[in-house]
Each structure stands twice: as structure tokens, then as C-alpha cells.
Amino acid sequence: MSSTQLSRKEQIDQVATSLFKSRGFAATTMRDLALELGIEAGSLYSHIKSKEDILQRVCFKMADEFNAAFDEVKNKDVPAGEKLRLAVAAHVRVLTKNPPAAGVFLNEWRHLSEPSLSKFHDMRFQYEESLREIVREGIASGEFKVTDEKFVVLTLLSSLNWLHMWYKPEGKMSPDDIAEFLSNLLLNGLKNF
Amino acid sequence: MSSTQLSRKEQIDQVATSLFKSRGFAATTMRDLALELGIEAGSLYSHIKSKEDILQRVCFKMADEFNAAFDEVKNKDVPAGEKLRLAVAAHVRVLTKNPPAAGVFLNEWRHLSEPSLSKFHDMRFQYEESLREIVREGIASGEFKVTDEKFVVLTLLSSLNWLHMWYKPEGKMSPDDIAEFLSNLLLNGLKNF
DNA sequence: TAAATTTGCTAACGGCCGTTCGCATTAGTA
DNA sequence: TACTAATGCGAACGGCCGTTAGCAAATTTA
Numbered sequence: 362m363s364s365t366q367l368s369r370k371e372q373i374d375q376v377a378t379s380l381f382k383s384r385g386f387a388a389t390t391m392r393d394l395a396l397e398l399g400i401e402a403g404s405l406y407s408h409i410k411s412k413e414d415i416l417q418r419v420c421f422k423m424a425d426e427f428n429a430a431f432d433e434v435k436n437k438d439v440p441a442g443e444k445l446r447l448a449v450a451a452h453v454r455v456l457t458k459n460p461p462a463a464g465v466f467l468n469e470w471r472h473l474s475e476p477s478l479s480k481f482h483d484m485r486f487q488y489e490e491s492l493r494e495i496v497r498e499g500i501a502s503g504e505f506k507v508t509d510e511k512f513v514v515l516t517l518l519s520s521l522n523w524l525h526m527w528y529k530p531e532g533k534m535s536p537d538d539i540a541e542f543l544s545n546l547l548l549n550g551l552k553n554f
Numbered sequence: 555m556s557s558t559q560l561s562r563k564e565q566i567d568q569v570a571t572s573l574f575k576s577r578g579f580a581a582t583t584m585r586d587l588a589l590e591l592g593i594e595a596g597s598l599y600s601h602i603k604s605k606e607d608i609l610q611r612v613c614f615k616m617a618d619e620f621n622a623a624f625d626e627v628k629n630k631d632v633p634a635g636e637k638l639r640l641a642v643a644a645h646v647r648v649l650t651k652n653p654p655a656a657g658v659f660l661n662e663w664r665h666l667s668e669p670s671l672s673k674f675h676d677m678r679f680q681y682e683e684s685l686r687e688i689v690r691e692g693i694a695s696g697e698f699k700v701t702d703e704k705f706v707v708l709t710l711l712s713s714l715n716w717l718h719m720w721y722k723p724e725g726k727m728s729p730d731d732i733a734e735f736l737s738n739l740l741l742n743g744l745k746n747f
Numbered sequence: 748t749a750a751a752t753t754t755g756c757t758a759a760c761g762g763c764c765g766t767t768c769g770c771a772t773t774a775g776t777a
Numbered sequence: 778t779a780c781t782a783a784t785g786c787g788a789a790c791g792g793c794c795g796t797t798a799g800c801a802a803a804t805t806t807a
Contacts, residue, residue, distance in 0.1 A: 369754070387580035388665065391795060404755045406796065442745065468661070472581065499744070506747040512727075512735060513744065519716030520709045527708060534705075542705060550743030551692065551706065552635065554699040562784070584765060597785045599766065 370408045377415045382464035386416055386472040417477050423466035424484050426455045435491060441499030442548055448495060450540035456524050457536040463525040489514055517547060563601045570608045575657035579609055579665040609662060610670050616659035617677045619648045628684060634692030635741055641688060643733035649717050650729040656718040682707055710740060
């Protein structure tokens with residue numbers, strides 16, 4: 362039993378999100394979605410504008426959450442290594458709070474049409490750029506021995522963004538445990554973990 | 555101009571692969587595919603059995619390549635760290651040899667239907683298990699300081715399997731450069747790179 | 748109570764989907 | 778030359794797709 366009351370529209374978004382994640386946006390039909398909600402397909406349109414309408418809401422809501430979480434880290438005056446830890450923790454927290462939405466955000470955004478698609482691209486680039494800036498700080502101060510910040514951030518995000526594929530809230534690792542593990546692995550490596 | 559002659563069927567597989575990768579399997583129509591090849595949709599069926607037929611060939615061909623590359627590493631008598639380096643290099647080599655096929659292998663396999671889907675799952679599990687075995691060796695010998703080999707392999711594969719998203723053959727890093735970078739990052743971390 | 752909003756149904760629309768069929772044309776082979 | 782295989786066309790099939798329209802209950806608000 363849920364503690365907060367969801368509007369019908371929010372229910373639709375939520376159920377659609379888990380279908381989009383497990384079957385993909387293109388392979389999910391409005392009739393599937395309606396069936397899952399126990400209503401007819403046509404009835405959905407009393408609440409939503411279109412199928413892509415749902416996708417847009419999910420994608421941009423998640424984007425906002427990532428940005429909000431990162432904004433709290435961005436301007437802290439701590440060493441780069443520590444800042445990276447905080448950024449990883451923030452990212453993991455968003456990712457694990459709603460794994461289906463995270464999955465849609467990460468894998469289904471390409472089904473957005475213009476101009477949403479371009480807007481999404483821009484937001485994503487900005488986010489990645491902020492992470493690169495942290496790594497550049499660490500390189501400049503000598504804290505990080507690596508030289509290619511682009512590659513590092515790509516690798517970092519790759520490991521983070523696979524999380525939603527296997528993370529289960531009932532598992533034995535909490536989001537913070539996961540964040541700590543990933544930070545240690547990235548910063549110290551297998552041999553110095 | 556290509557050096558080896560492709561049969562029509564191979565051409566179809568190749569063009570389909572890049573469409574499946576860029577648009578997704580479900581969002582790619584046979585008419586799209588035919589258009590790209592300059593023929594009519596119905597004509598495709600002189601060469602292939604069905605749409606999923608193509609997906610199966612691509613997925614299992616890639617699976618075979620990963621297994622073949624890994625088999626050359628598996629039983630080498632070298633320290634775990636070195637073996638992991640070799641495994642990473644082998645994986646990267648397969649991944650970069652044909653990025654579109656790699657993308658389909660990694661993201662579109664879920665559109666396989668039974669019994670192909672189960673077979674695919676099994677092969678994948680076996681592959682991952684072999685990697686975990688290497689990490690376990692490293693932990694047992696004290697070479698690796700980490701404790702959770704499952705998590706390590708998940709993270710490793712995550713970073714590797716994002717590669718096809720940004721790798722461009724004409725870029726300045728060769729597959730072996732990439733493999734070396736990733737191995738160093740994983741083994742030594744940002745701080746000791 | 749009356750009005751307004753929310754929620755849902757049934758039926759249908761135009762269109763696109765994967766696939767099949769029968770028939771041609773071309774290229775390779777003996 | 779005649780046979781065979783490879784290749785392709787055009788039309789059509791049954792079916793599913795997202796979406797719309799008109800209408801009816803139910804629920805909330807005033």
C-alpha cells in the first residue's frame with residue numbers, strides 16, 4: 362500500500378515507465394499499458410496527450426533530478442577526489458531511487474522527437490561537462506595521475522549507468538554502499554582498493 | 555570499396571544491424587530496411603526467414619566471437635592481473651571490430667523470443683562467470699584487494715559495454731590503447747594510474 | 748442540489764506492420 | 778543451349794497501431 366495518493370495520470374506514467382523499461386518504448390503498446398491498468402486503451406487519452414508525452418515527462422523529470430542532486434555538490438570547496446565521491450553518491454542515489462525511470466532515462470530517450478531530443482542532448486552534455494570539470498581539477502592539482510578526462514568520465518558514467526540493470530532495492534547493498542564501492546574502485550583500483 | 559564480396563543475405567544483415575542499432579529493433583521496419591537496400595520489402599524474404607531471424611544471427615555471431623576471443627585467454631598461466639588485462643583487451647577488440655553489431659548484441663537481444671532468449675541468457679552468464687573466476691583468482695592470491703568479485707565484474711563489463719556508444723574507428727585511440735587505458739584504470743585507479 | 752471535473756466505455760478511423768504469393772528477370776553452370 | 782539458383786517486383790493479406798469521437802457514469806466542488 363502506497364503512502365501517498367497518486368493521481369491517475371501519475372499512475373499511468375508509473376506503469377508506463379516500467380513497461381518502457383522492460384519492453385522498450387517502441388515495443389510497448391497503448392493497449393498493453395491500458396491492460397496493465399485495468400482500463401481500455403482509449404480511456405488513457407482522458408489523462409495524457411500522447412504516448413510520447415509520457416516519455417517526455419519521464420525523461421525530463423529524471424534529468425531534473427540528476428541536475429538537482431549534482432547542484433548540491435558542484436560548488437563545494439573540497440579536493441577533487443572527495444568531490445568526485447560526492448558526485449558519484451549523488452548520481453547513484455538518483456539512479457537507485459527509481460530504477461525503472463532511470464532505465465527509461467538512459468535507454469529510451471532516443472525515441473524522443475524534436476525539439477525534445479535536442480534539448481535532452483544539451484542537458485546531458487552539460488551534466489557530463491560538469492563531471493569532466495571535476496576530473497580536470499584533480500589532474501591540475503596532481504591528485505589524479507590520469508591524463509584523459511574525457512575518457513575517465515565516459516568510463517565512470519558507463520559503470521554508473523549500468524546500475525539500474527541489476528540493482529534491486531531489497532538487495533544487501535544500500536545506494537550509499539554502492540556509491541562507496543564504486544568510488545573506491547575508480548579512485549584506487551583493484552590493486553589498492 | 556569492400557575487399558570481400560558480401561552475399562545479398564550478408565548485406566541485409568549488415569544494413570539491418572546498423573538500423574537496429576541506431577533506431578532499435580522494434581522501431582526498425584522491414585520497409586525501412588528495404589529502402590536502405592534499394593529494393594522492395596517483399597524482396598527481403600527471398601533471402602531471410604523473418605525479421606527476428608536477422609536479430610538471432612547478429613546476436614549469436616557476436617556471442618561466438620566473444621567466446622572465441624576469451625577462450626584464447628582463459629587458460630593462460632599468468633597472474634590474475636595480467637589475465638584480466640588480456641581478457642579486457644580481447645573483449646575490447648571484439649567490441650570495436652564491429653560497433654553496430656556490438657550495439658545490437660548489447661541492447662537488442664531482449665527482443666529475441668524463446669528459446670533463443672534463454673540460450674542467449676545462458677551464454678551470457680557463462681561468459682560473466684568466467685570473468686568472475688579471474689577476479690576470484692586475484693582475490694585468493696592477494697593480488698586484488700577488493701572482496702566482491704560479482705560487483706567488480708559488473709562494473710568492468712559496464713564500462714566495457716558502453717564503448718560501442720562513442721567508439722569511432724577513425725578516432726585517435728586504437729582498440730589496444732583503449733584496452734590498456736581501461737585496464738590501468740580498473741587495476742590502479744585514478745590516483746595511481 | 749446543481750455544476751463541474753474526473754474517469755471510463757465502445758466503436759471506429761486511417762495507417763502502417765510483417766509477411767506471403769505468383770510471377771518475372773537475371774546470372775551462373777553443365 | 779537448357780537448367781538452376783539468385784534476385785526482385787507488385788499487390789495483397791490479416792492484424793495491430795496510436796488516436797479520436799461521442800457518450801455515460803461517478804466523484805468532487807460550490
